[in-house]
Amino acid sequence: MTTTTKRNTGFLLAFLAVALVLAGVVSYFADPNPDGLDHATQTGCQVVTSDQGESLQGTCIAQNAKAHPLAGSPLADYAVDGNESTTGLAGVIGVVVTVTLAGGLFWLLRRRPTT
Amino acid sequence: MTTSVAMHMSDGLIDTKTSVIFIGVAVVGVAFAAARARNDLDDRTAPMAGLVAAFVFATQMLNFPVLSGVSGHLLGGALASILVGPWVGALCVSIVLVVQALVFSDGGLTALGANITNMALIGTAAGFLVATALKRFAASKPGLIAVAFVAALVNTVVASLGFVLEYAIGGDPQFLGGVTTTIVGVHVLIGIGEGVITALTVGAVAATRPDLVYLLRGTRRPLELREESPA
Numbered sequence: 011m012t013t014t015t016k017r018n019t020g021f022l023l024a025f026l027a028v029a030l031v032l033a034g035v036v037s038y039f040a041d042p043n044p045d046g047l048d049h050a051t052q053t054g055c056q057v058v059t060s061d062q063g064e065s066l067q068g069t070c071i072a073q074n075a076k077a078h079p080l081a082g083s084p085l086a087d088y089a090v091d092g093n094e095s096t097t098g099l100a101g102v103i104g105v106v107v108t109v110t111l112a113g114g115l116f117w118l119l120r121r122r123p124t125t
Numbered sequence: 126m127t128t129s130v131a132m133h134m135s136d137g138l139i140d141t142k143t144s145v146i147f148i149g150v151a152v153v154g155v156a157f158a159a160a161r162a163r164n165d166l167d168d169r170t171a172p173m174a175g176l177v178a179a180f181v182f183a184t185q186m187l188n189f190p191v192l193s194g195v196s197g198h199l200l201g202g203a204l205a206s207i208l209v210g211p212w213v214g215a216l217c218v219s220i221v222l223v224v225q226a227l228v229f230s231d232g233g234l235t236a237l238g239a240n241i242t243n244m245a246l247i248g249t250a251a252g253f254l255v256a257t258a259l260k261r262f263a264a265s266k267p268g269l270i271a272v273a274f275v276a277a278l279v280n281t282v283v284a285s286l287g288f289v290l291e292y293a294i295g296g297d298p299q300f301l302g303g304v305t306t307t308i309v310g311v312h313v314l315i316g317i318g319e320g321v322i323t324a325l326t327v328g329a330v331a332a333t334r335p336d337l338v339y340l341l342r343g344t345r346r347p348l349e350l351r352e353e354s355p356a
Contacts (some may be wrong), residue, residue, distance in 0.1 A: 013277035018169065021334050025176045033183035039301065041188040041196035045132050046311035047288065049195040050304050071292075071300050076137035078230040088186060100229070101186050107228060108182040112220045114173025116213065120166035 026109065033101030037088070048072065132185065133225065133240045134288065137234030141296025148238030154246040155219050162212035165339070171219060173337055174209045178217035180326070181205055189283030189318050197315030200244045203252025203280035204323040207273055208330060210339040211253040218245035229333065243287030256340055264344050269331055270324045272340075277323035281316035285309055 044052060053068035066073050080086065085103065090096035136144075165172065181201035188196035199219065206214030219241050225231040232240045256276035262268040280322050289305045296304075 018172075018343050021337070022172055022176055025173075025180065025330075029176065029180045029183040030168075032154065032180075033186055037183075037186040040186060040198075042197040043188070043189045043190065043194050045188055045270075046191065046195060046197050046285070046308060046315050047132075047134065049192075049311060050308035053140060053303060053307050054300075063196050069299065071138060071304060074297070075135035076135045078135065079234055080227065080230045083228070083230055085228050088229050088231070097186075101183065104186075104224065104229065105179045108221060108224050109175050109179035111224065112178035112217060113172055115216070115220070116166050116174045118169040119161060120168065120171040 026105075029105050030102055031111075033105045034098040037097050037101045049076070130339040133222065133232030133244075134236040134278035136235045138177050138233075139239065139291050139295035141235065143291055144235040144238060144356075146203075146294070147242045147291060150234070151219075151238040151241035151246065154340075155216065155241065156211045157216040157288035158219075158246075162210070162216055165210040165213050170209060170213075170337070174213045174217060177209050177214070178220050182221045184322060184326075185221065185225070191311060191314040191318065194312060197311070197318055199319050199322050200248050200281055200284050202244060202249030202284065203256065203273070203319070203342075204326055204340055206249050206253035207276065207323070207327050207340045208338060211249060214246050214253065215249045218249060223236075239288070239291045243284045246281045247287040248284030251283035252276040255279045260340060260344070261294065264341055266328065266331065269293050269341070270328045273327040274324040278316035278320040281319045282309065282312050 043049075052066065053070055055066040055068035055072060056068040058065050058067050078086070084091060085100050086092070088097050088100045088104070090099055136311040139147075181199070181204065184199045184201065184204075186198070188198045190217075191197045201218050202214060204214075208214070209217065222232060222237065222240050222245060226234060226240070228235050253276070256272055257274045259275065263272045285308050288308060289301075292304060293301055327338065327340075331341065335341050
């Protein structure tokens with residue numbers, strides 16, 4: 011391994027570690043309020059929480075939103091089986107899936123040195 | 126229905142015809158980006174690009190407060206394009222959106238085309254065009270940080286205009302005026318947060334590995350002459 015390769019690997023590992031800490035730990039401190047898009051689509055409605063879950067009362071764009079077709083999937087809403095205390099684990103899985111998928115795709119797309 | 130964790134457009138906000146149009150836009154845009162991205166990917170930059178995608182995924186989870194009861198999160202197009210170029214950057218954000226929609230039920234499936242169009246294509250293009258236009262200021266470290274901030278701010282606001290465009294075509298006209306004002310106004314604030322995160326990240330990468338910052342390619346800085354191989 012050349013010095014340059016070692017330096018490169020070290021940097022990439024550090025970058026990965028930062029992403030894992032952000033998704034795995036810092037994510038617990040994220041603001042749970044609706045983001046700008048959701049806020050805009052919910053303007054005119056009030057979110058009412060009942061035994062059936064959350065519903066929107068009033069008149070707003072978000073009332074047209076359909077439930078996600080994969081809403082019951084194991085990692086839906088960044089939690090393992092809907093357990094909100096597992097957000098960090100879901101985040102770590104997300105980072106691993108994304109780096110594998112994206113890294114794999116970019117590795118296949120890359121230019122090879124012509125010999 | 127949990128409304129608090131969703132971050133992107135759900136299905137049903139715009140009509141089916143418009144959703145299909147923007148699926149088409151997204152497919153063409155991503156295919157074009159993939160064809161051009163090849164040129165920017167080699168043994169050294171491909172792993173970096175994979176990590177940039179993972180970093181954007183992680184950072185999108187970190188909603189920060191912008192107003193009372195309203196949060197925002199990074200979109201990542203300017204960040205990714207400054208680090209790995211506009212074509213690879215657009216692919217990074219697209220991959221994040223696909224993973225979010227398929228694995229985390231975040232962002233609808235028919236709305237995936239619109240979400241990719243807004244955040245991965247329009248936002249990234251706007252952010253990178255601004256960064257390129259301001260490139261001459263990026264030679265110094267404070268300059269680069271300022272350029273990253275401005276590019277990211279514009280990226281966020283322009284991405285939100287993408288939603289306005291889609292809603293104008295395929296939404297309910299009675300809401301268009303109100304949603305335009307709200308969404309653009311909030312995204313100016315979110316853009317400031319996006320600007321800060323982008324500036325910090327680009328600054329940190331540039332401090333350790335300026336050779337891995339796409340925007341700095343071709344800018345000569347005396348301390349880095351040894352990086353350039355003779356052949």
